[in-house]
Amino acid sequence: MTSIARETSTGALNKRILSVIFFTFFCYLCVGLPLAVLPGFVHHQLGYSSFIAGIIISLQYVATLISRPQAGRYADLLGPKKVVMIGVVLCGLSGVFMLLAMLSVATPWLSLALLALARLVLGVGESLTSTGATLWGINLVGSLQSARVISWNGVATYLAMAVGAPLGVVLNEVAGLAGFAVPIMLMGLLGFWLASQKPAIEVASGHRVPFQTVCSKIWLFGLALGLGTVGFGTLATFITLLFSDRGWSGAAFALTLFSGGFILMRLTCSNMITRYGGVKVTVWSFALEAVGLITIWLAPSALWVDVGAFLTGVGFSLVFPALGIEAVKQVPVQNQGTALGLYSAFLDLGLGLVGPVAGLLVGWWGVETVYLAGAMVIVAALFITLRIGQLQHQQRLKV
Numbered sequence: 414m415t416s417i418a419r420e421t422s423t424g425a426l427n428k429r430i431l432s433v434i435f436f437t438f439f440c441y442l443c444v445g446l447p448l449a450v451l452p453g454f455v456h457h458q459l460g461y462s463s464f465i466a467g468i469i470i471s472l473q474y475v476a477t478l479i480s481r482p483q484a485g486r487y488a489d490l491l492g493p494k495k496v497v498m499i500g501v502v503l504c505g506l507s508g509v510f511m512l513l514a515m516l517s518v519a520t521p522w523l524s525l526a527l528l529a530l531a532r533l534v535l536g537v538g539e540s541l542t543s544t545g546a547t548l549w550g551i552n553l554v555g556s557l558q559s560a561r562v563i564s565w566n567g568v569a570t571y572l573a574m575a576v577g578a579p580l581g582v583v584l585n586e587v588a589g590l591a592g593f594a595v596p597i598m599l600m601g602l603l604g605f606w607l608a609s610q611k612p613a614i615e616v617a618s619g620h621r622v623p624f625q626t627v628c629s630k631i632w633l634f635g636l637a638l639g640l641g642t643v644g645f646g647t648l649a650t651f652i653t654l655l656f657s658d659r660g661w662s663g664a665a666f667a668l669t670l671f672s673g674g675f676i677l678m679r680l681t682c683s684n685m686i687t688r689y690g691g692v693k694v695t696v697w698s699f700a701l702e703a704v705g706l707i708t709i710w711l712a713p714s715a716l717w718v719d720v721g722a723f724l725t726g727v728g729f730s731l732v733f734p735a736l737g738i739e740a741v742k743q744v745p746v747q748n749q750g751t752a753l754g755l756y757s758a759f760l761d762l763g764l765g766l767v768g769p770v771a772g773l774l775v776g777w778w779g780v781e782t783v784y785l786a787g788a789m790v791i792v793a794a795l796f797i798t799l800r801i802g803q804l805q806h807q808q809r810l811k812v
Contacts, residue, residue, distance in 0.1 A: 426554050430565050433549040433611070436497050438569040439604045440542035443504040443535065444473070445577020446593040447511060450585045451528065459521040469528055471765075476536025478761040484540035485548070485754020486624065489747055493549035494613045498605050500541030505601010507535035508594040515590035542604075543570070544757060548750045551741075552614040556749075559741060560686035563734035564679045571672060627744055627751050633801055634740035635759030637695070640794035641732045642760055644702045644725050645671075646767030647787040648709075652722070655780050661715040667722040674726030679734075686731060691739040692802040694731050699795035702728030706788035710781055721784075733760065739801070 448470070455466040488496045510531035517524040543566065550562035584592030648671055656664040686694050705724030712718045740756045741749045771783040 426558060426561060427565070429553045430550045430558075430562050433493075433497070433546050433553065434562070434565045434569050436501060436546040436549075436604055436608060437543050437566050438573045439501060439600050440504055440539055440546075441570045441573035442577045443507065443597045443600060444539055445574040446581035446584070446597060447590075448574075448581065449578045450581050450590070450593070454590065455525065455528065458518055459524055461521070461525065465525070469525070469532060472529055472532040473536040473539070474761060474765055476533045477539050478758055478765060480537045480540040481544065481758040481761060482624070482751065482755040484537075484544040485750040485752065485757075487541070488545050488548045488750035488754070492614055493545040493552060493750070494608060494611060496541050496545035497549060498608045500538045500543075500545055501601050501604030501608065503534050503538030503601075504542060505538075505598050505604070507531040507538065508597030508601065510534065511590050511597070512594040515594065540754070544750065544754045548753060549614060551749070556741070556746070557687070559738045560691070560734045561683055563737050564683035564686075564731075567730075567733060568676060568679050571676060575672060622744065622748055624751065627748055627755060630743040631740040631752050631756055633797065633804075634736045634743075635756050637794045637797040637801065638733060638736050638756065639759035639763035640790050640797070641695075641699060641702070641729065641736075642763035643767055643787045643790040643794075644706050645729050646764045647706070647771055647783050648722060648725055650767060651771060651775065651780055651783055652718075654775070655709070655718070655784075656715065658780050659715075661718075663715050663719070667715075667719050670719050670723040671726035674723040675730040678727050678730035682731065683734065686735045686738060691735040691737075692798060692805065694735040695798045696795055696802070698728050698731050698735065699791050699798060700728070701725075702732075703788045703791040703795070704728070706784045706791065710784040710788065736798070739805075 452463070452466040452470060455461050455469055456463055484496065484500075508531075510527050514524045514527035514531065517527060547562060547566045550566070551559050554562065581593045584596070586592075649668065652667050653664040656662065656667070702725050705721045705726075705728055708721030708724060709718050710721075712721060737753065737756055741752050744752045771786070774783050774786055
């Protein structure tokens with residue numbers, strides 16, 4: 414790395430990390446603001462079906478999945494600062510298209526097309542901003558603190574989404590789509606200006622290995638991550654349906670407990686990754702996540718679902734940074750952005766597949782079975798992680 418922090422105190426490290434990770438907060442605030450509002454706008458005001466509304470929402474995730482590996486590659490080539498600047502501008506541009514969609518509501522097909530364009534632009538902006546900000550933070554404090562950077566990036570993401578969704582509903586009630594479209598535009602402009610004022614990180618020189626080689630080195634880490642997201646995806650997507658099916662109330666509280674467990678672990682236990690190694694932490698994390706999902710599957714009451722949701726959040730919390738720090742070690746410094754982007758794409762893919770696959774299971778065997786199936790997938794991820802540990806041990810013996 415070309416710019417390694419000299420400060421060794423936790424406070425000094427966190428200050429440097431947060432100086433760039435707040436761009437991730439900006440990005441996911443732009444993602445969260447329209448999330449709870451757009452389906453209703455498409456269905457009720459434009460007159461399209463719920464299926465079309467779902468497609469519009471999903472376009473962002475598709476764009477993120479496709480662009481994530483390239484975001485990392487461009488961060489390697491151009492430097493993370495430039496990539497973040499482009500990313501926040503695209504996030505702001507999505508607000509422009511949403512505002513135009515509101516103004517075109519009299520022509521539903523045009524309004525829908527503008528919303529689709531907004532979602533695609535936002536998806537690419539999310540990839541560039543989040544990946545660029547993470548790599549920027551790693552460059553600032555050094556690769557030994559990668560887990561800390563990735564952990565703070567996750568906290569910024571979840572906090573922004575938690576704030577953005579309800580705030581978007583309030584702003585929509587006050588001023589329609591313009592209520593959050595205009596703030597998104599302003600955040601894009603402010604983010605671009607703030608990023609432009611920061612010193613650039615020198616792009617690492619040296620031979621860059623081909624993209625296919627990077628894939629071959631990190632795919633196993635990505636596969637474990639993708640399978641490990643099933644717990645989160647299942648909980649977030651089907652917890653409301655589970656409570657409804659059982660005649661219980663309090664699904665939102667279960668999600669709150671999941672988020673609380675997730676953030677608590679990120680804030681208090683991220684140093685365990687540096688202390689014990691990413692593989693060991695991931696194995697224990699997957700074990701906790703599986704126990705949480707099985708607890709939900711067997712839950713005789715809402716209280717036990719809450720316990721399971723909290724355990725699932727605690728378990729899932731450190732998976733991304735723990736596996737991520739091991740993944741980026743597999744490639745040279747000048748390819749770490751590509752590795753990080755590709756690795757993150759497995760998270761997007763895993764979340765994208767959970768809905769339709771788990772939905773089929775619900776139709777066949779009932780909603781509670783998705784949590785048993787989810788636990789089985791997490792156990793598979795645990796065994797893949799153990800295999801990664803074995804391969805690393807064999808590699809050390811050869812050296």
